[in-house]
Amino acid sequence: IVLTQSPGTLSLSPGERATLSCRASQSISSVYLAWYQQKPGQAPRLLIYGASSRATGIPDRFSGSGSGTDFTLTISRLEPEDFAVYYCQQYGRSPFTFGPGTKVDIK
Amino acid sequence: QVQLVESGGGVVQPGRSLRLSCAASRFTFSSYGLHWVRQAPGKGPEWVAFISYDASNKHYVDSVKGRFTISRDNSRNTLYLQMNSLRPEDTAVYYCAKNRGYNYGGDAFDIWGQGTMVTVSS
Numbered sequence: 001i002v003l004t005q006s007p008g009t010l011s012l013s014p015g016e017r018a019t020l021s022c023r024a025s026q027s028i029s030s031v032y033l034a035w036y037q038q039k040p041g042q043a044p045r046l047l048i049y050g051a052s053s054r055a056t057g058i059p060d061r062f063s064g065s066g067s068g069t070d071f072t073l074t075i076s077r078l079e080p081e082d083f084a085v086y087y088c089q090q091y092g093r094s095p096f097t098f099g100p101g102t103k104v105d106i107k
Numbered sequence: 108q109v110q111l112v113e114s115g116g117g118v119v120q121p122g123r124s125l126r127l128s129c130a131a132s133r134f135t136f137s138s139y140g141l142h143w144v145r146q147a148p149g150k151g152p153e154w155v156a157f158i159s160y161d162a163s164n165k166h167y168v169d170s171v172k173g174r175f176t177i178s179r180d181n182s183r184n185t186l187y188l189q190m191n192s193l194r195p196e197d198t199a200v201y202y203c204a205k206n207r208g209y210n211y212g213g214d215a216f217d218i219w220g221q222g223t224m225v226t227v228s229s
Contacts, residue, residue, distance in 0.1 A: 034215040043202055049215035087151055091213035094166040096154040
């Protein structure tokens, strides 16, 4: 399953809303879709699993939605620490593929 | 806190072998499936291999099948990745990661190690 993310880069200011898209080449159960955040020099961090469930300790400004082939990660109000790269991943069928990522940078 | 620590990376010539280890602490290691994920410089993560909690179920990405072997020792709380016939395109940071839940198959990866760098170059 190939995952495509858009846009490649999102330039926004702190306090703005970020909407990131992930599209799958075939339908996947929403149970098997995750979102990760990665900052330079760090491992990815799990934000969302099951398309819409926040992982432990993740602030509620992060939310996930979607089904079938189209999924969305929304950051309601960007904080300075949210500027990073975001990856979606499907884990329902091997190989457990990641998308190419969306970089959220400061405008 | 729950922790995964990788070791064993380094510089190796093409065609040679390397074994990575991932030591786990502060969770019931034998209850969770585990993964290896790699990330080439400037690229996104690429899932490499999965092993179920009891080692009865293993999966690999096509590019490493027949060259890499994932294994685990539940008595030592340690995950391994034996990498043979290494190629320059295997150069990456290698992370181990833990399944979030008690699923026999795949799950979201809730805990990641800090990574170990593998460089394949002559």
